[in-house]
Amino acid sequence: MSRPIRSGPGVPAWHDRAVVVVNRAAGSEWRLVRAARLDALAEAPYAFGSTLQRELAVGEAVWQQRVQDGTWFLARDHGEVVGLACAVTEEARPRQRRLEAMWVRPPHRGGGAASSIVAAVVDWAQAEGAQAVCLWVADGNPRARRFFERCGFAATGQRRPLPSAPGVAVGEWCRSVGRATVEDS
Protein backbone atom coordinates (compact mmCIF):
# COMPACT_ATOMS: atom_id res chain seq x y z
CA MET A 1 0.00 0.00 0.00
CA SER A 2 2.46 2.67 1.12
CA ARG A 3 6.21 2.51 1.57
CA PRO A 4 8.42 4.60 3.84
CA ILE A 5 10.99 6.80 2.15
CA ARG A 6 13.39 9.35 3.55
CA SER A 7 12.60 12.98 2.93
CA GLY A 8 15.11 15.23 4.54
CA PRO A 9 16.95 15.18 7.83
CA GLY A 10 15.37 12.73 10.18
CA VAL A 11 11.86 13.29 8.84
CA PRO A 12 10.09 10.13 7.72
CA ALA A 13 7.60 10.37 4.89
CA TRP A 14 5.17 7.93 3.33
CA HIS A 15 4.10 7.92 -0.29
CA ASP A 16 0.77 6.54 -1.36
CA ARG A 17 0.22 5.14 -4.82
CA ALA A 18 -1.62 8.43 -5.47
CA VAL A 19 -0.12 11.87 -4.85
CA VAL A 20 -0.85 12.08 -1.13
CA VAL A 21 2.24 12.42 1.04
CA VAL A 22 2.08 11.99 4.82
CA ASN A 23 4.74 13.49 7.06
CA ARG A 24 5.15 13.78 10.76
CA ALA A 25 4.62 17.50 11.41
CA ALA A 26 7.66 19.50 12.50
CA GLY A 27 7.25 21.87 15.44
CA SER A 28 7.47 24.78 13.01
CA GLU A 29 4.32 23.51 11.25
CA TRP A 30 2.07 24.12 14.24
CA ARG A 31 -0.02 26.70 12.37
CA LEU A 32 -0.84 24.14 9.66
CA VAL A 33 -1.78 21.56 12.29
CA ARG A 34 -3.94 24.05 14.17
CA ALA A 35 -5.73 25.20 11.01
CA ALA A 36 -6.45 21.63 9.91
CA ARG A 37 -7.64 20.64 13.39
CA LEU A 38 -10.00 23.62 13.55
CA ASP A 39 -11.33 22.79 10.07
CA ALA A 40 -11.88 19.20 11.22
CA LEU A 41 -13.79 20.22 14.34
CA ALA A 42 -15.96 22.60 12.31
CA GLU A 43 -16.66 20.06 9.58
CA ALA A 44 -17.09 16.85 11.60
CA PRO A 45 -18.01 17.73 15.21
CA TYR A 46 -19.75 14.32 15.60
CA ALA A 47 -16.40 12.56 15.34
CA PHE A 48 -14.27 14.12 18.04
CA GLY A 49 -13.98 14.30 21.80
CA SER A 50 -13.13 18.00 21.74
CA THR A 51 -15.08 20.89 20.28
CA LEU A 52 -14.31 23.80 17.96
CA GLN A 53 -15.20 26.26 20.72
CA ARG A 54 -12.77 24.63 23.12
CA GLU A 55 -9.90 24.44 20.63
CA LEU A 56 -10.42 28.02 19.43
CA ALA A 57 -9.81 29.11 23.01
CA VAL A 58 -6.41 27.38 23.13
CA GLY A 59 -3.62 29.94 22.85
CA GLU A 60 -1.00 29.92 20.10
CA ALA A 61 1.81 29.15 22.55
CA VAL A 62 -0.03 26.02 23.68
CA TRP A 63 -0.54 24.93 20.07
CA GLN A 64 3.13 25.47 19.37
CA GLN A 65 3.99 23.31 22.37
CA ARG A 66 1.45 20.64 21.41
CA VAL A 67 2.97 20.18 17.99
CA GLN A 68 6.54 20.48 19.23
CA ASP A 69 6.04 17.84 21.94
CA GLY A 70 3.35 15.69 20.32
CA THR A 71 3.20 13.42 17.30
CA TRP A 72 1.06 14.93 14.57
CA PHE A 73 0.83 13.76 10.99
CA LEU A 74 -0.14 15.94 8.02
CA ALA A 75 -1.32 14.53 4.70
CA ARG A 76 -0.67 16.73 1.69
CA ASP A 77 -1.79 16.59 -1.90
CA HIS A 78 0.44 18.76 -4.08
CA GLY A 79 1.37 20.72 -0.97
CA GLU A 80 -2.21 21.31 0.21
CA VAL A 81 -3.00 19.89 3.65
CA VAL A 82 -5.81 17.38 3.07
CA GLY A 83 -5.79 15.47 6.34
CA LEU A 84 -4.28 15.02 9.76
CA ALA A 85 -4.00 12.72 12.74
CA CYS A 86 -2.32 12.68 16.11
CA ALA A 87 -0.67 9.75 17.87
CA VAL A 88 -0.56 9.64 21.64
CA THR A 89 1.20 7.41 24.17
CA GLU A 90 -0.78 6.85 27.34
CA GLU A 91 1.28 6.27 30.46
CA ALA A 92 -0.94 3.40 31.55
CA ARG A 93 -0.60 1.60 28.18
CA PRO A 94 3.00 2.03 27.04
CA ARG A 95 2.78 -0.76 24.44
CA GLN A 96 -0.07 0.93 22.60
CA ARG A 97 -0.30 4.13 20.63
CA ARG A 98 -3.62 5.94 20.42
CA LEU A 99 -4.69 7.41 17.08
CA GLU A 100 -6.68 10.61 17.59
CA ALA A 101 -7.97 13.61 15.63
CA MET A 102 -7.99 11.66 12.36
CA TRP A 103 -9.64 13.66 9.61
CA VAL A 104 -9.58 13.95 5.81
CA ARG A 105 -11.05 16.93 3.96
CA PRO A 106 -14.35 15.86 2.35
CA PRO A 107 -13.22 16.31 -1.29
CA HIS A 108 -10.30 13.97 -0.61
CA ARG A 109 -12.29 11.20 1.06
CA GLY A 110 -12.30 7.91 -0.76
CA GLY A 111 -9.02 8.77 -2.45
CA GLY A 112 -6.51 6.93 -0.31
CA ALA A 113 -5.40 9.82 1.93
CA ALA A 114 -6.90 8.19 5.03
CA SER A 115 -5.19 4.85 4.33
CA SER A 116 -1.88 6.68 3.92
CA ILE A 117 -2.32 8.41 7.26
CA VAL A 118 -3.05 5.12 9.02
CA ALA A 119 -0.05 3.50 7.31
CA ALA A 120 2.18 6.36 8.50
CA VAL A 121 0.91 6.10 12.07
CA VAL A 122 1.28 2.30 12.12
CA ASP A 123 4.81 2.51 10.68
CA TRP A 124 5.70 5.11 13.28
CA ALA A 125 4.18 3.01 16.10
CA GLN A 126 6.11 -0.03 14.95
CA ALA A 127 9.36 1.96 14.86
CA GLU A 128 8.59 3.04 18.42
CA GLY A 129 8.29 -0.61 19.46
CA ALA A 130 4.54 -0.42 20.07
CA GLN A 131 2.42 -3.54 19.63
CA ALA A 132 -0.98 -2.05 18.85
CA VAL A 133 -2.62 1.11 17.60
CA CYS A 134 -6.00 1.89 19.16
CA LEU A 135 -8.67 4.55 18.76
CA TRP A 136 -12.20 5.46 19.80
CA VAL A 137 -14.93 5.59 17.16
CA ALA A 138 -18.45 6.91 17.67
CA ASP A 139 -21.26 4.42 17.11
CA GLY A 140 -22.94 6.94 14.82
CA ASN A 141 -19.93 7.28 12.52
CA PRO A 142 -20.41 4.36 10.12
CA ARG A 143 -17.98 5.67 7.52
CA ALA A 144 -15.12 5.79 10.04
CA ARG A 145 -16.06 2.39 11.45
CA ARG A 146 -16.03 0.84 7.99
CA PHE A 147 -12.78 2.58 7.12
CA PHE A 148 -10.96 1.40 10.25
CA GLU A 149 -12.36 -2.11 9.83
CA ARG A 150 -10.89 -2.17 6.32
CA CYS A 151 -7.55 -1.07 7.81
CA GLY A 152 -7.51 -4.09 10.12
CA PHE A 153 -8.94 -2.55 13.30
CA ALA A 154 -11.42 -4.55 15.38
CA ALA A 155 -13.67 -3.54 18.27
CA THR A 156 -12.26 -4.47 21.69
CA GLY A 157 -15.61 -4.18 23.45
CA GLN A 158 -14.46 -1.19 25.55
CA ARG A 159 -17.06 1.57 25.50
CA ARG A 160 -17.49 5.04 26.95
CA PRO A 161 -19.38 8.29 26.26
CA LEU A 162 -17.96 10.77 23.74
CA PRO A 163 -16.57 13.58 25.95
CA SER A 164 -17.99 16.33 23.69
CA ALA A 165 -21.47 14.71 23.54
CA PRO A 166 -22.05 12.36 26.49
CA GLY A 167 -25.23 11.01 24.87
CA VAL A 168 -23.10 9.48 22.11
CA ALA A 169 -21.26 6.20 22.76
CA VAL A 170 -17.79 5.49 21.41
CA GLY A 171 -16.18 2.10 21.09
CA GLU A 172 -12.52 1.24 21.20
CA TRP A 173 -10.95 -0.33 18.11
CA CYS A 174 -7.41 -1.72 17.93
CA ARG A 175 -5.11 -3.33 15.41
CA SER A 176 -1.83 -5.02 16.00
CA VAL A 177 1.46 -3.65 14.73
CA GLY A 178 4.02 -5.83 12.98
CA ARG A 179 3.84 -9.40 14.23
CA ALA A 180 2.32 -8.58 17.61
CA THR A 181 -1.25 -9.46 18.45
CA VAL A 182 -3.60 -7.00 20.11
CA GLU A 183 -3.52 -9.26 23.19
CA ASP A 184 0.28 -8.65 23.47
CA SER A 185 -0.35 -5.00 24.10
Ligand SMILES: CC(C)(COP(=O)(O)OP(=O)(O)OC[C@H]1O[C@@H](n2cnc3c(N)ncnc32)[C@H](O)[C@@H]1OP(=O)(O)O)[C@@H](O)C(=O)NCCC(=O)NCCS
Ligand atom coordinates in the same frame (compact mmCIF):
# COMPACT_ATOMS: atom_id res chain seq x y z
C1 LIG B 1 -12.96 8.64 8.80
C2 LIG B 1 -12.22 9.17 7.56
C3 LIG B 1 -10.82 9.63 7.98
C4 LIG B 1 -12.08 7.99 6.56
O1 LIG B 1 -11.50 8.47 5.39
P1 LIG B 1 -12.23 8.21 3.97
O2 LIG B 1 -11.36 8.73 2.90
O3 LIG B 1 -13.61 8.76 4.09
O4 LIG B 1 -12.27 6.61 3.98
P2 LIG B 1 -12.53 5.68 2.73
O5 LIG B 1 -13.44 6.37 1.74
O6 LIG B 1 -11.23 5.14 2.25
O7 LIG B 1 -13.33 4.47 3.41
C5 LIG B 1 -14.63 4.68 3.89
C6 LIG B 1 -15.41 3.38 3.82
O8 LIG B 1 -16.72 3.60 4.37
C7 LIG B 1 -17.71 3.31 3.39
N1 LIG B 1 -18.79 4.25 3.66
C8 LIG B 1 -18.99 5.49 3.19
N2 LIG B 1 -20.10 6.01 3.73
C9 LIG B 1 -20.62 5.07 4.57
C10 LIG B 1 -21.76 5.00 5.40
N3 LIG B 1 -22.60 6.03 5.52
N4 LIG B 1 -21.96 3.86 6.11
C11 LIG B 1 -21.12 2.82 6.03
N5 LIG B 1 -20.01 2.82 5.25
C12 LIG B 1 -19.78 3.94 4.52
C13 LIG B 1 -17.02 3.49 2.07
O9 LIG B 1 -17.68 2.77 1.05
C14 LIG B 1 -15.64 2.88 2.41
O10 LIG B 1 -15.72 1.50 2.52
P3 LIG B 1 -15.16 0.52 1.36
O11 LIG B 1 -13.71 0.81 1.23
O12 LIG B 1 -15.44 -0.84 1.87
O13 LIG B 1 -15.93 0.87 0.14
C15 LIG B 1 -12.99 10.35 6.90
O14 LIG B 1 -14.23 9.90 6.43
C16 LIG B 1 -13.19 11.52 7.84
O15 LIG B 1 -12.32 12.37 7.96
N6 LIG B 1 -14.36 11.57 8.50
C17 LIG B 1 -14.67 12.67 9.44
C18 LIG B 1 -13.81 12.63 10.68
C19 LIG B 1 -13.85 11.26 11.33
O16 LIG B 1 -14.87 10.60 11.38
N7 LIG B 1 -12.69 10.86 11.91
C20 LIG B 1 -12.52 9.59 12.58
C21 LIG B 1 -12.70 9.78 14.04
S1 LIG B 1 -12.61 8.20 14.88
